Amino acid sequence: MQDDASPAKAGYHHGNLKAALITAADEILRDKGIEGFSLREAARRAGVSVGAPAHHFGSANGLLTEVALLGYGSLGAALNAVAITEDPQEDLRALALAYVTFALDHPGRFRLMFRADLVNREDPRYAESSTRALSGFAAAITRKPTSTESGPMARIFLVWSLVHGMANLVLDDKAKYLFGGASPDAFVRQVLPDILARAWPSDATDV
Amino acid sequence: MQDDASPAKAGYHHGNLKAALITAADEILRDKGIEGFSLREAARRAGVSVGAPAHHFGSANGLLTEVALLGYGSLGAALNAVAITEDPQEDLRALALAYVTFALDHPGRFRLMFRADLVNREDPRYAESSTRALSGFAAAITRKPTSTESGPMARIFLVWSLVHGMANLVLDDKAKYLFGGASPDAFVRQVLPDILARAWPSDATDV
DNA sequence: CGGCAATCTGAACGGTGTATAGATGCAGGA
DNA sequence: TCCTGCATCTATACACCGTTCAGATTGCCG
Structure with a gap:
């Protein structure tokens, strides 16, 4: 799961955003617990804009x-x-x-x-x-x-x-x-x- | 608890805001559960501005x-x-x-x-x-x-x-x-x- | 009856999720 | 090779949220 998070390519298209977001979310849970989770921070950790996760997951x-x-x-x-x-x-x-x-x-x-x-x-x-x-x-x-x-x-x-x-x-x-x-x-x-x-x-x- | 919620007097000063807010919060929990609670809605239900609860409770x-x-x-x-x-x-x-x-x-x-x-x-x-x-x-x-x-x-x-x-x-x-x-x-x-x-x-x- | 202190307002700040219009670039067909 | 279609991503906007704070209001006590 860790490796899946690394972008296949840097640039406009992340390359492996879905896996990266899942990893980021799991890490937020580890760092700050369920109440500290936010979709925006997951996007931030994955290095993408706030709206990017919506395409892959629909919602938080x-x-x-x-x-x-x-x-x-x-x-x-x-x-x-x-x-x-x-x-x-x-x-x-x-x-x-x-x-x-x-x-x-x-x-x-x-x-x-x-x-x-x-x-x-x-x-x-x-x-x-x-x-x-x-x-x-x-x-x-x-x-x-x-x-x-x-x-x-x-x-x-x-x-x-x-x-x-x-x-x-x-x-x-x-x-x-x-x-x-x-x-x-x-x-x-x-x-x-x-x-x-x-x-x-x-x-x-x-x- | 129900009666404590009714304002002692209508006007700028609520008169019994602390009890009213507690009742309002409990009713929100009943209506929408813990995840549906918000301090602003408790203030709204008590008919008071958003900053009013802070004086009595400090925070949510x-x-x-x-x-x-x-x-x-x-x-x-x-x-x-x-x-x-x-x-x-x-x-x-x-x-x-x-x-x-x-x-x-x-x-x-x-x-x-x-x-x-x-x-x-x-x-x-x-x-x-x-x-x-x-x-x-x-x-x-x-x-x-x-x-x-x-x-x-x-x-x-x-x-x-x-x-x-x-x-x-x-x-x-x-x-x-x-x-x-x-x-x-x-x-x-x-x-x-x-x-x-x-x-x-x-x-x-x-x- | 005057003034003080408690109470409440209203606006501001930074945060959140979601929706949407537009920019970008990959992949596959001509 | 070009170029077009579509998946992907950005940027912005909206409506919420909790907290803070200067200022307006008013009950109450001396």
């Missing part, structure tokens, strides 16, 4: 949709990088940690991915991209024996809710009200693993 | 902080309205349902309450207001026996994460990818109670 929504799709790709990669063990509970703990870590490492991307007002979910790639990102969770949950007769969707929803809630609370710096003034990063590294180990012990049979 | 941040504090008050009221039974698990299910229902009934307020960039958390009333709102959860969790030796803070964090994650996923219309195209409202009324019953059965001893 169109550009951010592309970034969100990349975001789901990177989340999926982060989750798939978690080694699969023979203990589904262990896998769930590792996936949960990876999920929260991703949110903390890429807060801009993560927040964008869930913003229905900024991302065009009608894009046919959206459902596929977001579903694939969570396929690791789905697999671990289906592999995991359960004592309840809950359907797989209900179980996925519960697990997803838990990790998504943890990610959001930590990202919004709400955990500090419960665990002292520890930084979000320290919390995830030092406290969260313990919490997960007790939430999903390897000998449990819940959900 | 200051006004929204007041609205967020009211929001935590209304969330606390919604949670405290849940009847306390002799079954802590039953209480947790009712609280969870109330939490998600509140988020769905007041999406603008709910989203604002967790926006660190829009709300001044240094305000001394903030910590008190948000802690009190969740006191019902804390009480139910402390009353609930557990088989693990997790600390109360860890247990609160887990429960809060679960309900907060559910609220956010439903609010962001993500549940539909798991449970067909059911509207968020229908999901909360028809599907969620079942899910909660299986997540926190009355005879369980987890978390």
Whole structure:
């Protein structure tokens, strides 16, 4: 993605503006978060005029949709990088940690991915991209024996809710009200693993 | 709050502008959501010039902080309205349902309450207001026996994460990818109670 | 009843997204 | 090789936004 951003040729025609704008937008998200994003700054970083992005993306929504799709790709990669063990509970703990870590490492991307007002979910790639990102969770949950007769969707929803809630609370710096003034990063590294180990012990049979 | 908004006197001086602006802002959140809010429109709805709010709140941040504090008050009221039974698990299910229902009934307020960039958390009333709102959860969790030796803070964090994650996923219309195209409202009324019953059965001893 | 301080106005500045008319230059056909 | 069509990009304009500030207004207190 980095290389795609370099102009194929300098001059009136950028040569690779679409990719350059996507990269620029992603970098703004990294630098200033989702609230610091502006279409004009993306154009500025790509070295083009304010109206140029409209031709490729129609609107800011169109550009951010592309970034969100990349975001789901990177989340999926982060989750798939978690080694699969023979203990589904262990896998769930590792996936949960990876999920929260991703949110903390890429807060801009993560927040964008869930913003229905900024991302065009009608894009046919959206459902596929977001579903694939969570396929690791789905697999671990289906592999995991359960004592309840809950359907797989209900179980996925519960697990997803838990990790998504943890990610959001930590990202919004709400955990500090419960665990002292520890930084979000320290919390995830030092406290969260313990919490997960007790939430999903390897000998449990819940959900 | 509604009555506080009516001007004590018409004329150059509004008479009760501070309360009127808070009401106007809350109504904008109800009508157009957090992204549709603007300080200028709040001034417009209160029938006052664009610079008037600055005197009372300093900035948009200051006004929204007041609205967020009211929001935590209304969330606390919604949670405290849940009847306390002799079954802590039953209480947790009712609280969870109330939490998600509140988020769905007041999406603008709910989203604002967790926006660190829009709300001044240094305000001394903030910590008190948000802690009190969740006191019902804390009480139910402390009353609930557990088989693990997790600390109360860890247990609160887990429960809060679960309900907060559910609220956010439903609010962001993500549940539909798991449970067909059911509207968020229908999901909360028809599907969620079942899910909660299986997540926190009355005879369980987890978390 | 006079003056002070709180309150509010109105205009200005720099920022935003979007629309549109016109300039530019690449690519492919004659 | 020329040249024409079309995709691409520029520049400008418009309507918003938050914040600031000098000045007008008025309630209130001495």
